[in-house]
Amino acid sequence: MTRFTKPDWFDLLPETFHQFRGDERVEEVQCIIPDMVGMSRGKAMPSEKFSPNTIYYLPDSLFYQTITGDYVEIDQIENQWMERDIALIPDMSTACAAAWADDVTLQVICDLQTRGGEPIEVAPRNVLKRVVGLYEKRGWRPVVAPELEFYLTKPNVDPNEPIEPPIGRTGRAASGRQSFSMVAVDEYGPVIDTIYDFAEAQGLNIDTMIQEGGAGQIELNLLHGDPLRLADEVFYFKRAIREAALKHNTFATFMAKPMRDEPGSAMHIHQSVVDIKTGANIFSDKKGEVSPEFLHFIGGSQKHLVEVMPLLAPYANSYRRLNGRMSAPDNVEWSKDNRTTGLRIPICDAESRRVENRIIGIDTNPYLAIAASLAAGYLGMVNETAPTPEATREVWGEGSVLPDGLAAALVGFEAAKDIRAVLGEPFCTVFEAIKNAELIEFRQEISPWEREHLMLNV
Incomplete structure (x- = not known):
């Protein structure tokens, strides 16, 4: 088994996660966001591929779906189906264990911005902010x-x-x-x-x-x-x-x-x-x-x-x-x-x-x-x-x-x-x-x- 090398961002994690992890290797990091329903969406990656300084991307179309998964045509949105990328910025203050996973897994809620750094107005977390x-x-x-x-x-x-x-x-x-x-x-x-x-x-x-x-x-x-x-x-x-x-x-x-x-x-x-x-x-x-x-x-x-x-x-x-x-x-x-x-x-x-x-x-x-x-x-x-x-x-x-x-x-x-x-x-x-x-x-x-x-x- 490959030895787990602790990345620099490990110092940003809460003590509760370290207690949960013990001596186990962190296998996966999940960068997640709440969608319109309040369910989690995002990207998962091996821990060595994750960095809080890396910007991850998802298409903005995920906010145009109903609870059944169907997409909604919205006349007021110009070029809606270009499916522009929105930036996921990990908020490390939210980092915690996904305790149910078979391997040690970290989950982090991400802020959502445009590529120019402006908050995504339709994102529920930004509405509350x-x-x-x-x-x-x-x-x-x-x-x-x-x-x-x-x-x-x-x-x-x-x-x-x-x-x-x-x-x-x-x-x-x-x-x-x-x-x-x-x-x-x-x-x-x-x-x-x-x-x-x-x-x-x-x-x-x-x-x-x-x-x-x-x-x-x-x-x-x-x-x-x-x-x-x-x-x-x-x-x-x-x-x-x-x-x-x-x-x-x-x-x-x-x-x-x-x-x-x-x-x-x-x-x-x-x-x-x-x-x-x-x-x-x-x-x-x-x-x-x-x-x-x-x-x-x-x-x-x-x-x-x-x-x-x-x-x-x-x-x-x-x-x-x-x-x-x-x-x-x-x-x-x-x-x-x-x-x-x-x-x-x-x-x-x-x-x-x-x-x-x-x-x-x-x-x-x-x-x-x-x-x-x-x-x-x-x-x-x-x-x-x-x-x-x-x-x-x-x-x-x-x-x-x-x-x-x-x-x-x-x-x-x-x-x-x-x-x-x-x-x-x-x-x-x-x-x-x-x-x-x-x-x-x-x-x-x-x-x-x-x-x-x-x-x-x-």
Whole structure:
């Protein structure tokens, strides 16, 4: 075996990777990016071929594809099918192990630029950077903490068959309606243990993990921090969770509503804003009371989240979750400690005052969902948007309701000039075209329900 010579860039790697590697040779480096969906794409190479100072290239056409892989014609893009190269610049601060690989493998998220060094405007990671940059120009630093919900399921190899809960250690299928049950979590303990192992190898921090209300449904909470870093962690976690499940002949799904009679899966985001100079939470005034910025953030969220629903609920399936039942809100009302509202204010002290966005589904691209949610709050603070009165009771199907489907959501997104300017019009144009194409594809499908009830009965 050829002796492994450590390259100069090894000094840039985190200690967690070195602990994971031990004395093993690093065989491969994966230079990856999140696509529009939030899945990883990129290039893999032998470790001796990698250098953080080398620029790697991919065609820009990878951002013009729907979830099915079909390409979308976008009239506003001149010479779209020249498939120009975009530059991948490794961000070594994101380097970590691909812990599931058979050989020691390093993965690195890359920034995307033009050949001239300008950020690629349609790249999701750059969209989030753009929004965070607007906060910084105001002297603000946003802070977020995502909650990830997902299902473990039996392997589903036939899309025509319903998704089923996994079989646990008792030999029985996982049961629902067992929120916070430790017994339910222990049913698929080996998968959970592997998730923890992968997280440790990658240097990813888990705050808590619980059994959610669905059969085989898990919630994983992350520590609060910088939006870009947390989006990177969600991106890494989703990949790791899928791989951990596969190690145990189980699927992990991030569909918003995978099973008809079980709750949907969300990606709740806790949000606050601190003053860059002082480090103080600007959602609280000097007396510890709610500040104008706090109320304006809520007001902006109420006004603009309905406009960016395609980024928060990006598929037709997403709206099956947002039906006002099973703990999923159908509104942008706000209230303290009230889980029926889309905007919940958790019980906390003045220093930790925050707004929890409960609308977002786990099927979103984390970069885009966090960017859209922060953009809505940003516009509220800049424009001093007043919120509606606080809800004082359960809220179901009333007040400021969400669009009832992707078609209605896209109509609102098309007309949302202010928030499109914050997110970047080039990105919004491409994203809107992709979502319209996916909606057309979805409408062309004939469902099992139609075949069962209409084929011989009408």
